[in-house]
Amino acid sequence: MSTLIKNGIIVTADGEQKADLYMDGESIVAIGEGLSYEADEIIDAAGKYVLPGGVDQHVHFSFTYKGSKTRGFETSNAAAVGGTTTLIEFVNQEKDRGLVETIDDYRKTDAEGIAMVDYAFHSVMTDPREEVIEEIPKLAEAGYPTMKLFMAYKGQFFHADDDAILKALQKGKEAGVTVMVHAENADMIDVLTKQLIAEGKTGPYYHAVSRPPVVEAEATRRAIYLAELADAPLYVVHVTCKEALEEVKAAYQRGQKVFGETCAHYLVLDESNLAKPDFEGAKYVCSPALRTQEHRDALWEAVDRKWLNAISSDHCGFDYAEQKHMGFGEGKSFADIPNGAPSLQNRLNILWTFGVCEGKISRSRLVDLYATMPAKINGLEKKGQLAVGFDGDVIIFDPDYEGVISYETNLEGVDYSPFEGFPQKGRPETVFLRGQKIVEEGKYIGEKGQGRFIPGKAFGAAYQW
DSSP states (O other), rough: OOOEEEEEEEEEEEEEEEEEEEEETTTTEEEEEOOOOOSSSSEEOOEEEEEOOOEEEEEEEEEEETTOOOOOOGGGGHHHHHTEEEEEEEOOTTOOOOOOHHHHIIIIIITTTOOOEEEEEEEEEEOOOOHHHHHHHHHHTOOOOOOESSOOOSSSTTTTOOOHHHHHHHHHHHOOOOOEOOOOOOOHHHHHHHHHHTTOOOTTHHHHOOOOOOOOHHHHHHHHHHHHTOOOOOOOSSSSSSOOOOOOOHHHHHTTOOOEEEHHHHHHOOGGGGGOOTTTGGGOOOOSSSHHHHHHHHHHHHHHSSSOEEEEEEOOOOOOOTGGGGGOOOTTGGGOOOOOOOOOOHHHHHHIIIITTTTTTOHHHHIIIIIHHHHHHHHHHHSOOSSSSSSEEEEEEEEEEEEEGGGGGGOSSSSOOOTTTTTTEEEEEEETTTTTTEEEEEEEOOTTTTBBOOOSSSSOOGTTT
């Protein structure tokens, strides 16, 4: 299959140009003005932008809370419609099993033959025995060169203490494995949560009260010190507040290899959503918690000025009617509400509407944040860019489209959207996955199982600054 896209405005992390793009088979073959290749399909993209397919480096298709699981790869067509062509899933190490073994098995049973876009994996170490620490280099060999540890969630099986984080940083450095952290002080949260519940403050709003910005800032600083001691790069996922941002920024500016991401919902939602009546605030319970406008403003500045280098979705598809209501009723509290929000489909839509259209980020900066840097950080060598030899993951983006975001037109398989009723300007009109059209006129037309595992390379961009 070959495709020639004519007259579009090609947008990369480095700039824009009006040009044509030619794909043959799975790859981009040529970019330039006045291309005259014969092709199976010729598309006139006049007045539209041609963007690389997005790389969402932070999704949870396999997260389980008290026996209740998120929606899985069977909903990955939502990513395609939203302009994301590669997902990176976090896989929690299973008890008494190895890191690579856990991912290999999950990949075979839950992703292969199901995924509708390409995919890669992060390991989440939950059982930091010495033999598990020694296994870390094998992650890189298997194509899983990134690993996350949770500093939050005291008492949960996936909580990691400083001992585990330091040893992981030291061992990961040897093999080029990038260590990521969910930075929140678990003990602070535990104390505040118990105090609030004892006071009868149990509604969804108190989720934010139980984990204020200082909780995130302290853990971020501590993780940075651990990385400094190990002389290893560190990646801080979902930065939400200006205090934690300042820790990342300061480390970066003094030459330490510390980097971070934020997520679309932290840029457009705030803690007032948690106060919505009739338990509706439960829809917005995610960790770290939503913040206030001053933090949103700081995050927009950070992504524009490259203090943070990626914007992910942190998609976590728990439904509202049953799963979020696990925190509702007698003897229940915000602590029983599954954390996370469904946000897979609308990441690019939110960033274009509230970032590009409002002048907070340029189109080129957008491309870097949602596609190019996530690919580089995770060692995906042929993803995230429009360049000859790269995979034909291409979006034709219509800037004139206007609509309203609603879960009713969403493919995430969840009964709500945190962005319900938000205006939408522009949309991915046509999307290609490795040269094959999977979205047309905003509708998914691909096939189940079309996605492919993409192994990552060790010593990703966090090692190269």
